[in-house]
Amino acid sequence: xxxxxxxxxAAERFSMVESQLxxxxxxxERLLAAMSKVPRHExxxxxxxxxxxxxxxxPIAEKQTTSQPYMIAAMVQAAEIKPEDRVLEIGAGxxxxxxxxxxxxxxxxxxxxxxxxxEAAQKTLERLGYRNAKIVTGDGSxxxxxxxxxxxxxxxxxAPRIPQALMDQLAVxxxxxxxxxxxxQQVLQLVQRQADGSTTVRTLEGCRFVPLIGxxxx
Numbered sequence: 214x215x216x217x218x219x220x221x222x223a224a225e226r227f228s229m230v231e232s233q234l235x236x237x238x239x240x241x242e243r244l245l246a247a248m249s250k251v252p253r254h255e256x257x258x259x260x261x262x263x264x265x266x267x268x269x270x271x272p273i274a275e276k277q278t279t280s281q282p283y284m285i286a287a288m289v290q291a292a293e294i295k296p297e298d299r300v301l302e303i304g305a306g307x308x309x310x311x312x313x314x315x316x317x318x319x320x321x322x323x324x325x326x327x328x329x330x331x332e333a334a335q336k337t338l339e340r341l342g343y344r345n346a347k348i349v350t351g352d353g354s355x356x357x358x359x360x361x362x363x364x365x366x367x368x369x370x371x372a373p374r375i376p377q378a379l380m381d382q383l384a385v386x387x388x389x390x391x392x393x394x395x396x397x398q399q400v401l402q403l404v405q406r407q408a409d410g411s412t413t414v415r416t417l418e419g420c421r422f423v424p425l426i427g428x429x430x431x
Contacts, residue, residue: 217331225266233268234286241290256307275327276355277309288390292365296317303353304369308334309350315346322360354427356382371399371422392422
């Protein structure tokens, strides 16, 4: 069972989708519908509710952030999530993107470094009715090999290079989205696993994320 959405801030969600996403080239209608439905304000502190649908990242606990809506949409759109897909998210944070992925895919696994964030995000997801998403605590740079392979992997933190562990966990035809570069500036890269087992890498756009801390991160 997936989330039912809520009515508060419905106008703000509509405005976010139309002005921040559709007008900037986000065309995946399933994704736009999910972002119209998922209550982003439920994933941030009440003191930030008035900013929940604004065009910028929002601070959360542990000195982390939930990403700008457009950047989330750009990554998820590039991942081409299908209803039957199994998806891995690295850096669950508040759980907002996890909820979006749960709307789009059959099963979502997410790895979060901070226990407090993982527990809070899982509680929010369960309260909102998402039963196909599971958040675990661990080193996201190593992925989640026990649940691999994945049709899509989305990394919400920047790495100095593409972690080999994540590439190894891609299914044939799988897509990996990850910010790669220096700690203060990166480019979003799309890795795709081909039928012969090889991978291709394409650079999409500039971005800025918190660093991926771990064995194959910073």
